[in-house]
Amino acid sequence: MHTLIKLPIVIATAVAALAVQSQAVAQEKVLNLYSARHYQTDEVMYDTFTKTTGIKINRVDADDAGIVARLRAEGAASPADVILLVDAARMASADSLGLFQPIKSAKLDAAIPANLRATPTAEGVTWTGFSTRARVIIYDPLRVKAADVATYDQLADPKLKGMVCTRSGSHPYNLSLFATVVERLGDAEGEKWLKGVVDNMARAPKGGDTDQVKAVASGECGVALSNTYYVARLLKSTKPEDRAVMEKVRIVFPNQGTSGTHVNIAGAAVAKHAKNRDNAIQFMEFLSSPFAQDYFANGNNEFPAVKGLKIANPAIKAMGGDTFKAETIPLGVVAKNMTKVQQMLDRVGYK
Structure with a gap:
């Protein structure tokens, strides 16, 4: 015997089930994060954000270039x-x-210094720095006096002929520094300075920042540039060879008597086509909290972007990173010099 089921009842039941399922999905709070940061200490921040807010983080990891390429390929369909x-x-x-898309947040305005954010417009700010790192000078005390490397300007002094080593001039870490110097000195003097640095090189640019520090320790170079978190890693290392490197070199935070040491950022932005915009802003605000800032500074050898927070990281304190004078030229303004500086590098032969 067959049981007759009225079709309208079946359809109504299915529609109701779909509605409940859709409502459950809609109520699930999520945040899709594309990250170029690959630090284990960040995991604690993400977990704490989820536990505090109930917002689940779905993360895609890649390098900066990979993330940008993916965003451009995905277009408006990007999650x-x-x-x-x-x-x-x-x-x-x-x-x-x-x-990116501009956002407005009173919490971010109050917490993050204006010079560590994009230049604001009427619509808001497109990106914000949440941690900083200083670009310091490493030198061999047997060959170079501290007074001879007290400023970035002195890297072009003929006194350092055949001593300077850096990674590629076109690497973003150097581009950011060079764009700041050009902003401070002006185009003509800035390009002259870059030419002087090239003239003083011990060898063609190669390797990363850690390689530059080791090259100074080995005697291949007398002077080099490095971001502070690379130096901190060597200082905290338990490897005898790393300790030996740091015993042979000294660290200078340049321009302490003038404009201050150049600082760069790790930053965040809300994606142009963000589907969870409110969650995104909430996450951005979380990154400026004392909890997150502590992990940036003490977990990954960076400096907090929020002023007034104490640095407990012994490696940072050992190099003087808790007391130095930082440059205040807005990074949003400096960023506009990037193309111009790259052209200068090409003209002066900075590889």
């Missing part, structure tokens, strides 16, 4: 809500491609 990149030059480049 990304927040983008984390690790350099002001990279933030500015992605911003110029229209990959």
